[in-house]
Amino acid sequence: MGALEDESLWVNDIIAGGNETNEVSCVFPAQRLAQVANDIVEGKIEGRIVGWYHSHPGHGLFLSQTDLQTHMGFYQFSPYALSLVAEPSSGEFGIWIYENGVGVLQLPISYIHII
Numbered sequence: 001m002g003a004l005e006d007e008s009l010w011v012n013d014i015i016a017g018g019n020e021t022n023e024v025s026c027v028f029p030a031q032r033l034a035q036v037a038n039d040i041v042e043g044k045i046e047g048r049i050v051g052w053y054h055s056h057p058g059h060g061l062f063l064s065q066t067d068l069q070t071h072m073g074f075y076q077f078s079p080y081a082l083s084l085v086a087e088p089s090s091g092e093f094g095i096w097i098y099e100n101g102v103g104v105l106q107l108p109i110s111y112i113h114i115i
C-alpha cells in the first residue's frame with residue numbers, strides 16, 4: 001500500500017495476500033486482490049495498491065513468467081505498480097517496474113530508499 005508523491009512512490013504498508021504456491025511458482029489469488037480493493041473502497045484500508053511482494057527462497061532475484069503476468073495485473077491498478085522479490089537466504093531484494101516502451105525492468109538499487 002502506498003502513494004505517489006513528489007515523483008516518488010512511497011510504500012508505507014503491506015497487506016498479506018495469501019498465495020497459491022508450489023516449489024517453483026507463486027500466484028497472487030485474484031479473489032484476495034478483489035477483497036483488498038473492496039476494503040479500500042469501503043474505507044477499511046487506506047492508501048492505494050502499489051504492487052506486490054513475494055520471496056524466492058534459494059532461487060535468486062528475478063521475475064518468472066508467472067511473476068511478470070502478476071506484475072501486469074497490478075499494473076492495471078496503478079501505472080506505478082512494483083513487484084518486490086526477496087531472497088531470504090541472502091537478505092537481498094529487488095524491485096521491478098513497468099516502463100512504457102521498455103517493459104518490466106529492475107530498478108537500480110540507487111533508486112530505492114528505505115527510511
Ligand SMILES: [Zn+2]
Binds near residue numbers: 026054055063067085
Ligand atoms: Zn517469483
